[in-house]
Amino acid sequence: MKTKGLGLRTYTIIYLIVLYAPIIILPLFAFNDATTVAFPLSGFTTKWFAEMMGDVNLRKALVNSLIVSLSTAVIATALGILAARSAVRYSWPGKGIVMGSIMVPLVLPEMIVAMSLLVLLLAMGVKLSLFTIILGHVLICMPFAVAILSSAFQSLDKSLEEAALDLGETGWSTFRLIVLPLVMPGILSSFLITFTISIDEFIIANFLGGGEPVLSVFVFTAFRFPSTVPPVLALGTMLVAFSILLLTIAEYFRRRGVAKAGGKDTGGFL
Amino acid sequence: MANTPSAEAKTGWALVSAPAVYVLLMLAAPLLLVFGLSFAGLEDGSKVSLPLADGQVEQLGFTLSNYGKLFCWSVSESCSSTDVRMAQATANAMGRALMVAGFVTLTTVLLAYPVAYYVSFHVQPSKKALWLFLITIPFWTSYVIRVALWRTILGYDGAVDAALSGLGIIDGQLNVLQYGTLSIIITLSHAYAPFAVLPIFVALEKVDRSLLEAGQDLGESRWTTFLRVTLPLTMSGVVAAVLIVFIPTVGDYVTPELIGSGKVPMIANFIETQMWKLRNQAMGSTLAVSSMLIVAIIATLFVLANRRYLGARK
Numbered sequence: 001m002k003t004k005g006l007g008l009r010t011y012t013i014i015y016l017i018v019l020y021a022p023i024i025i026l027p028l029f030a031f032n033d034a035t036t037v038a039f040p041l042s043g044f045t046t047k048w049f050a051e052m053m054g055d056v057n058l059r060k061a062l063v064n065s066l067i068v069s070l071s072t073a074v075i076a077t078a079l080g081i082l083a084a085r086s087a088v089r090y091s092w093p094g095k096g097i098v099m100g101s102i103m104v105p106l107v108l109p110e111m112i113v114a115m116s117l118l119v120l121l122l123a124m125g126v127k128l129s130l131f132t133i134i135l136g137h138v139l140i141c142m143p144f145a146v147a148i149l150s151s152a153f154q155s156l157d158k159s160l161e162e163a164a165l166d167l168g169e170t171g172w173s174t175f176r177l178i179v180l181p182l183v184m185p186g187i188l189s190s191f192l193i194t195f196t197i198s199i200d201e202f203i204i205a206n207f208l209g210g211g212e213p214v215l216s217v218f219v220f221t222a223f224r225f226p227s228t229v230p231p232v233l234a235l236g237t238m239l240v241a242f243s244i245l246l247l248t249i250a251e252y253f254r255r256r257g258v259a260k261a262g263g264k265d266t267g268g269f270l
Numbered sequence: 271m272a273n274t275p276s277a278e279a280k281t282g283w284a285l286v287s288a289p290a291v292y293v294l295l296m297l298a299a300p301l302l303l304v305f306g307l308s309f310a311g312l313e314d315g316s317k318v319s320l321p322l323a324d325g326q327v328e329q330l331g332f333t334l335s336n337y338g339k340l341f342c343w344s345v346s347e348s349c350s351s352t353d354v355r356m357a358q359a360t361a362n363a364m365g366r367a368l369m370v371a372g373f374v375t376l377t378t379v380l381l382a383y384p385v386a387y388y389v390s391f392h393v394q395p396s397k398k399a400l401w402l403f404l405i406t407i408p409f410w411t412s413y414v415i416r417v418a419l420w421r422t423i424l425g426y427d428g429a430v431d432a433a434l435s436g437l438g439i440i441d442g443q444l445n446v447l448q449y450g451t452l453s454i455i456i457t458l459s460h461a462y463a464p465f466a467v468l469p470i471f472v473a474l475e476k477v478d479r480s481l482l483e484a485g486q487d488l489g490e491s492r493w494t495t496f497l498r499v500t501l502p503l504t505m506s507g508v509v510a511a512v513l514i515v516f517i518p519t520v521g522d523y524v525t526p527e528l529i530g531s532g533k534v535p536m537i538a539n540f541i542e543t544q545m546w547k548l549r550n551q552a553m554g555s556t557l558a559v560s561s562m563l564i565v566a567i568i569a570t571l572f573v574l575a576n577r578r579y580l581g582a583r584k
Contacts, residue, residue: 005388005391005392008384008387008388008392009388009392011384011385011388012384012385012388012389015381015384015385015463016404016405018460019405019408019460019463019464020408021423021429022408022415022416022419022420022423022460023408023411023416023419025419025422025423025429026415026419029422037421037422038422038425038428038432039428039429039431039432040432079288079289079292080289082285082286082288082289083285083286083289083290085285086281086282086283086285086286087282087286089282090278090279090281090282090285091275091278091279091282092278092279092280092282092283092286093279095282098286098290101290101293101294101297101298102289102290102293104293104297105297107513107514107517107518108517108521109517109518109520109521109522109538110518110521110523111521111522111523111538111541111542112301112521112541112558112562113297115304115541115542115545115546115554115558116297116300116301116303116304116558117296117300118545118546119300119303119304119307119320119545119551119554119555120299120300120303122320122321122551123303123320123321123322124321125321135296136296138292138296139292139293139296139297142289142292142293146289193410196410197410200410200411200412200413200414201413202413202414202524203523203524207542207546216412216414219412219414219415219418220414220418220524220527220528223414223418223421223528224528236412236415236418236419239411239412239415240411240412240415243410243411243412244407244411247403247407247410251403255399
């Protein structure tokens with residue numbers, strides 16, 4: 001068995017290395033002392049980071065991105081809790097079609113989602129702003145929130161709730177005292193994942209933002225002009241490191257949630 | 271608390287009402303509007319640009335001319351020479367999007383299967399979650415950054431050229447980036463790799479291991495067991511992987527912009543041009559609806575072609 005898996009194991013490791021190649025190359029050039037992004041590397045510098053920190057537009061984009069991503073994460077997770085709780089705990093007619101529709105943005109190209117929302121907003125005469133980005137981001141983040149939270153609610157033992165009700169708790173206090181603490185890891189994990197998706201998302205942010213700069217749009221624009229590439233690589237390094245940190249925390253909470261509810265870890269967010 | 275079915279249904283509906291209304295307003299309504307707009311035209315023949323100016327609402331009418339423009343193969347009464355060029359360019363962009371998505375899907379699924387197989391069959395159950403986490407991490411980091419970095423990998427003096435000339439395999443510069451479509455395929459295959467691994471992994475996890483032992487006990491080799499037992503049983507995962515990679519890659523916008531520098535546009539770039547740059551939302555909607563229709567037809571045919579594998583699970 002061991003020897004048979006060796007070829008596959010080698011292949012998988014090479015696959016992973018290729019998968020990570022861009023992320024590994026990113027910091028190499030972010031610390032490279034050259035204005036052109038090309039091999040061979042010429043020397044170590046932190047000047048791109050300094051240049052990035054001093055950029056006023058970047059700071060504005062950062063603040064805007066934080067506003068959008070925090071709002072998106074809160075709203076998408078709140079809506080996700082409602083949908084996941086309803087789908088897992090109760091049976092009602094039309095569940096398949098309603099839950100299916102909530103998941104649709106997962107399989108629609110983002111350009112279609114962005115452009116159809118744009119058309120609606122334009123037709124209604126809504127001014128494009130950070131708020132309209134949030135509207136779009138909540139839509140594309142909700143499927144992820146629902147997927148994560150559904151598995152959190154699924155691993156919940158129904159008899160715990162029934163016991164609380166039998167002991168005289170009301171429906172709401174049972175939810176607050178029993179259900180909520182047990183699914184809290186799932187809620188945190190959903191919050192972090194939706195935050196990450198929102199801060200990285202480009203298409204909706206670009207077309208529904210009405211010219212308000214956010215990080216992903218800043219990065220996209222900067223990559224089109226060679227002179228702004230090195231500082232944006234520094235920014236990218238920090239964004240990727242930040243994303244990986246958030247994901248690791250999210251994964252930690254997800255696993256703790258699974259362990260807490262006594263379930264078996266089947267792995268993965270999806 | 272809900273005890274009877276109808277009370278339970280009420281609680282369930284009350285809970286789901288907010289997310290359901292949100293999806294209705296932010297997804298169903300916009301998609302319906304796009305569908306409607308694709309048949310919209312103004313009586314004076316000018317473009318439908320939202321929001322409509324005063325007096326334009328009365329002029330709005332039903333027309334098939336937006337769709338007709340897509341079929342302007344030669345100059346005629348209803349097709350100007352601009353229309354003909356436009357129709358050809360659009361057909362090219364759609365064809366390129368389908369070809370790119372086809373290659374990307376083939377590459378990602380073929381490369382992902384052994385990885386999913388390894389994690390499902392050879393990794394200890396306690397470590398599977400960690401492996402999946404490692405495979406999915408790159409997918410969660412900024413798409414724009416990952417795509418843009420391929421410029422530095424494939425371009426002049428990039429990582430590929432540096433490695434190949436360092437090893438003495440090539441002498442000058444390969445500069446893969448200059449081959450627009452090829453570099454788009456490479457970049458997208460990389461970006462969507464985890465999408466292909468996960469569904470195949472899920473399908474492999476469901477395979478009853480005793481079936482494989484039975485196959486080998488009955489004298490099949492490992493390879494024929496794989497071909498005759500494992501692969502057919504996991505085709506549902508392969509089909510899911512194909513769809514989950516194919517559909518978003520057909521509609522990709524960022525990669526042709528950043529990697530192809532806009533010189534090899536795909537259909538999403540055309541939709542953006544009509545909807546955003548030219549503010550012709552009726553034509554943009556027509557392109558959006560037609561491309562979704564084409565993708566839906568291809569996806570349906572693909573699922574039908576594989577239905578014997580999908581039905582086997584029941």
